[in-house]
Amino acid sequence: MFAGFGKRATLAAMPELPEVEVLVRHLDPLLRGRRVKAVEVRRPRVLGPTSPSALSSRLPGARFERVERRAKYLIFHLRKGNRTRTGASEPSTFRLIGHLGMTGRMFVQPVKAPLPKHAAVVVRLDRGVFVYEDTRYFGRLTLDESSLAKLGPEPLNGEFTVEGFAAALKRSAQAVKVRLLDQSLVAGVGNIYASEALYRAGVSPRKAARRLRQDEVARLHGAVIAVLREAVEFGSTMPLDWSGQAGRDGLFYYGSAPDTAGYEERLRVYDRAGQPCGCCGTMIRRIAQAARSTFYCPRCQRS
């Protein structure tokens, strides 16, 4: 199916902005108009500060209106008609905030299908069952919106400007790779696309953020947008099965586009330590920064 999958196929799902975007596009038409019959919380920790009883009193009877994305978060818009004492109907809207953490998945499955082992929240609908499952339970499905307030500009809708990016980088002596993971600087970049964007821009991940020249800032800004946009496009070409998985391993961001001649691998440096750089042949290197892996080409990313 995929050439060159190798050992990377065993890596667990790692949702960053593009993966969440594709998931949202997948879920929106499935959930739109569906009414909640019941909710079952199997792992209260994933609700964050929201109590299981708060969720159980809010969700049943509500209808999904639409699903949207903000950074790596999913935002479910729901509407519920509240009855007043006079018997009149007073519709009220509220939002459910989802985050996949590192291993989370969300999908709509048939009523009769068995629930996955790590199902954290199960929402029974008028048609089908909406499941949030997460092996490590680092993600969230909650009524609490506080994390959204800390997010910086969205990279794909014009909010993310070169000027703002340059100003934010100037304030820090930290390595630029570490800064890219700060969601207040640009929201949605994770460990994989941070390495990819730096490689594409030809900027060393170790360079102090404030030392980037203007041309480097501009290239990095463009590279962040480009790698995310291309990943969304790539993921959009992958058919998802009923559980929301794409391809053999549910990892649409690994492997190759099915319609690409020669099955060229899409990620250039991530998880490629010891392999030759596709541009100059130098061995890709792996280093640790802020307790995370960074992959880069020491020749193409010298400054």
Place this chain on the structure above:
DNA sequence: CACCATGTTCCTTG
């Protein structure tokens, strides 16, 4: 058995 992986939040240190 020991160690590694991802994202976010919290705690400590300077």
Place this chain on the structure above:
DNA sequence: CCAAGGAACATGGT
């Protein structure tokens, strides 16, 4: 007060 660094969270794969 803020920047920066590191631990914790939970689980499974190697």
